[in-house]
Amino acid sequence: VLNDHFSHAEHSEEAIISETEMISVTDLTGPQEGQADKSFKLEAAKKMVQLSSGVEFEAWTFNGQFPGPELVVQEGDLVEIKLVNKDIEAGVTIHWHGVDVPNAEDGVAGMTQNAVRPGETYTYRFIVEETGSHWYHSHQVSSVQVQKGLFGAFTILPKEDKGEVIDHSMELVTFAHEFQSGRDIVTTLGLLDTLEHHEVAPGTKVRLRLMNSSSNTKHYVLHGVPYTVVAIDGYDLHEPEEFSGKMLPIGGGGRYDVVFTMPDSTVSLGINKDSYTNTMAGIVFSSGGQGDFTLGDDRTIFDPYSYGSPLEGALSEFTSFDRQFTMVLDMFYIGFYNGKIGATWAINGEVFPNVPTFMVQEGDVVKTTVVNRTFADHPMHLHGHHIHVLSRNGKSLTGSPLVLDTLLVKPGETYEYAFVANNPGLWMDHCHNLEHAALGMSMHLAYS
Ligand code: C2O
Numbered sequence: 035v036l037n038d039h040f041s042h043a044e045h046s047e048e049a050i051i052s053e054t055e056m057i058s059v060t061d062l063t064g065p066q067e068g069q070a071d072k073s074f075k076l077e078a079a080k081k082m083v084q085l086s087s088g089v090e091f092e093a094w095t096f097n098g099q100f101p102g103p104e105l106v107v108q109e110g111d112l113v114e115i116k117l118v119n120k121d122i123e124a125g126v127t128i129h130w131h132g133v134d135v136p137n138a139e140d141g142v143a144g145m146t147q148n149a150v151r152p153g154e155t156y157t158y159r160f161i162v163e164e165t166g167s168h169w170y171h172s173h174q175v176s177s178v179q180v181q182k183g184l185f186g187a188f189t190i191l192p193k194e195d196k197g198e199v200i201d202h203s204m205e206l207v208t209f210a211h212e213f214q215s216g217r218d219i220v221t222t223l224g225l226l227d228t229l230e231h232h233e234v235a236p237g238t239k240v241r242l243r244l245m246n247s248s249s250n251t252k253h254y255v256l257h258g259v260p261y262t263v264v265a266i267d268g269y270d271l272h273e274p275e276e277f278s279g280k281m282l283p284i285g286g287g288g289r290y291d292v293v294f295t296m297p298d299s300t301v302s303l304g305i306n307k308d309s310y311t312n313t314m315a316g317i318v319f320s321s322g323g324q325g326d327f328t329l330g331d332d333r334t335i336f337d338p339y340s341y342g343s344p345l346e347g348a349l350s351e352f353t354s355f356d357r358q359f360t361m362v363l364d365m366f367y368i369g370f371y372n373g374k375i376g377a378t379w380a381i382n383g384e385v386f387p388n389v390p391t392f393m394v395q396e397g398d399v400v401k402t403t404v405v406n407r408t409f410a411d412h413p414m415h416l417h418g419h420h421i422h423v424l425s426r427n428g429k430s431l432t433g434s435p436l437v438l439d440t441l442l443v444k445p446g447e448t449y450e451y452a453f454v455a456n457n458p459g460l461w462m463d464h465c466h467n468l469e470h471a472a473l474g475m476s477m478h479l480a481y482s
């Protein structure tokens with residue numbers, strides 16, 4: 035067995051509330067007027083899950099599925115999601131990662147709402163604008179709850195084909211995930227069904243929505259076919275080109291969309307930890323029979339910053355700034371426990387909640403410089419906003435300008451990015467290695 039596969043996962047039809055089921059509207063904080071275009075119900079509950087290898091573990095599921103159901107909506111939809119917590123003692127919330135919702139809908143426990151306790155419900159309601167591959171996950175004790183399974187794909191389809199959207203006749207979401215089973219950490223590539231082998235007819239245009247729901251960077255590798263990275267963090271790239279045999283580095287919380295045309299031979303998709311280690315988990319696409327999993331030995335790492343065509347004027351609104359901030363990512367040893375070196379992960383020399391908040395005003399154009407002084411990757415995620423990456427290590431970025439919600443900052447790197455303060459509220463900005471976030475690498479952005 036190459037790897038474990040999530041079972042019990044189905045598509046979102048399961049999650050759609052039947053028309054006769056009533057939603058209580060007393061806890062609504064989003065747009066209260068109007069009939070929702072899409073309504074979902076997500077029930078958080080513990081459930082024993084069995085993987086294809088036979089490993090059993092107690093997952094924390096949405097609607098009994100691990101990961102939770104893929105929610106598919108369309109740009110412009112008014113979406114309503116009723117969260118029900120059956121039996122997760124610490125309480126649950128849902129954060130819409132990559133979707134710039136109004137602050138009150140952002141699902142951060144203890145900040146934008148209280149955690150929803152067992153037996154309680156909470157309704158989220160917002161209009162979706164950001165097309166593309168996003169995800170949702172609990173934001174209460176998230177380093178534990180996401181790992182245990184309280185997450186799923188949140189796919190926002192464009193209203194109409196804008197010409198940039200490449201059609202595809204088959205679409206799959208995969209999650210690189212890590213979870214604890216007994217004393218082991220199991221790394222797995224999850225697909226929204228139970229098969230290790232996917233039957234795909236030759237000639238089919240396949241779109242893979244690759245997500246990393248683990249805390250550590252994973253390198254996705256596709257072998258046996260040329261492919262095109264068409265979007266990163268749900269945002270379409272400008273005139274991307276096809277290539278072969280490169281590893282796609284996706285930080286925790288990040289997403290890449292990849293398109294390929296199925297050949298009449300086998301295609302393998304794997305995940306590696308880095309360019310030195312071997313594949314940790316994989317799946318096979320074949321046009322008949324089982325097909326063999328094979329990977330080439332190409333170890334080139336894809337560089338998203340020198341890919342796609344330069345887009346004229348893309349960064350033109352970011353030539354002068356109302357505020358500038360610096361975020362220095364650091365770590366401090368705090369002694370030994372359990373035979374391990376204990377560490378805290380810090381921003382600007384402080385550990386959450388002592389990291390000073392970035393205060394801005396609505397309408398500000400904000401520039402942030404982020405510096406990684408540690409030996410670890412930090413995928414930095416700003417809630418409620420999209421960031422435009424201006425430079426890396428002092429070099430301004432001339433390729434397809436990246437618009438991200440999660441910026442992978444590797445050891446020693448420095449990035450400058452900009453965003454417009456156009457969504458007032460109290461927002462989290464944290465490392466999406468959720469263990470790092472829990473150990474201090476978190477802070478706030480605030481404005482009213
Ligand atoms: Cu995807 Cu604050 O998280």
Ligand code: CU
Binds near residue numbers: 410411412413466475
């Ligand atoms: Cu980190």
